[in-house]
Amino acid sequence: MPIRLHNTLTQQLEVFTPLHGNTVRMYTCGPTVYNFIHIGNLRTFTFQDILRRWLRYRGYALDHVMNITDVEDKIIASAARDHKTLAEYTAPYEQAFFEDCALLRLERPERVVKATDHILEMAEAVQTLKAKGCTYVSEGSTYFRIASFPEYGKLSHNNFDGIISGARVDVDEYDKADARDFVLWKARKGDEPFWHEPIGDGRPGWHIECSVMAMKYLGETLDIHAGGVDLIFPHHENEIAQSESITGKPFSRFWLHSEHLQIESQKMSKSLGNFYTLRDLFEKGFSPESIRFLLASVPYRKKLNFTFDGLKAAATAIERLRNFEDRLKTAKLPDQTAGAGAEELAARAAKAVAAFESSLDDDLNTAEALAAVFEFVRETNTTLDQDRFPEANRAGALNVLNVFDRIFDVLRPNEQVPGLRLDLLAQPESPVGLTDAEIERLIEARTAAKKARNFVRADELRAELVEKGILIEDTKDGVRWKRK
């Protein structure tokens, strides 16, 4: 079954295939590094990660470029306030961004590129636009004239004919010919950083960096361009105007946009005090896997209500899957079973994988994909309970989880991921560190006491273990334990 994705350009679900061979050329708008990224940013980056993984699962190779915006008004203002250069100011946030991504298991794009490494190309692009008659200069700054691009508005489906009453048209300090014209190259101003280029002393406008870097690395027509819904207008609309004016070709075939999330049913905003970074959530004791699971569990085009109850529910759901995996790996299984045969059970696993796949093929319907997995877990647990799950089907069942985790990636706790800052995670209180051998010895003593029907002693030993953060599970296959 083919992958179908919702294209903002056409407002429809379309079958996706790359333009050239097997490689998907994808560009995503990365962070502006003037602060730590927040949970809303992470929703978008998680969506892009799921998209990456699903495209690869379906056999495509990726050439994915993500930009880092490291020159921009807020950065300039903050750097000036702190008496730092742009690079001095942005470097720590850039590093923090990659740490956050690693903690959430977000795959690194094939190329991560910075705006300040492409100033020359941007200035050249502005020159090209000037030569094509798409620009004008006002007070030293160069603007893009949207009247030169008749298709302006085709992405956001805004109609700019005539006056839009009620809209707050902000004609700022610069003298723009049309309120919607946007700046390509800002004239040098005061003490602000600037570059000396033929187009003039100054710095690039925001939108031009994405057009330039995307086309430099991926060619004139991308397969996919993605970002948050807020970028549809004006950022992506402007990217289209610039890029297509330069090349005369479609800039991107697919435009994918992820919805915003809300916090406890409210808009996330600094003034409401519900503005969370990953670090904030770690301090509250939530794990990266819980956060990733919650962010991934709601299809990307739906608003996601991000709540602390939701995070707890996500943690419990992951625990259920981990328990299931553990059971599958360690259970003693019969060679022969009555009732449902190996073939039927194999078909059940195949059906679960097929349902998982078709859900994600359908515009990345992660909620439906999860349902397929949990249904399989329940069915298989039942069969295991009945001692009717044969050894021959073990691998097939584990494969369902492997397929699931290739995309969701929440079954393994964080460990040695390069660049991973485990120190940022809230450490669970483990008052006393018992070695495995010590734990085993205490459990053996308890088992012996139980056998001797000395339940007082057995309960003492159990209490001691619980106190030290060890969870005892008496199963019919013997005692299992795990650290809490």
Next chain:
RNA sequence: GGCGCGGUAGCCAAGUGGUAAGGCAGAGGUCUGCAAAACCUUUAUUCAGCGGUUCGAAUCCGCUCCGCGCCUCCA
């Protein structure tokens, strides 16, 4: 004013014409010396409301109510 989205069980949330997925919480049960953990079962005659189309609607159409987004920096 323009464009667009949404209102499904206590909470989160699939489903866009064929008779309500899944997760969490709750309740009951299995297991156990008792527990815990784990697992199982169960939980919406109903999909904001009112009309309409249809053999049949949560799904299509109209109206009403409520919430939200973009049109301005923003994931």
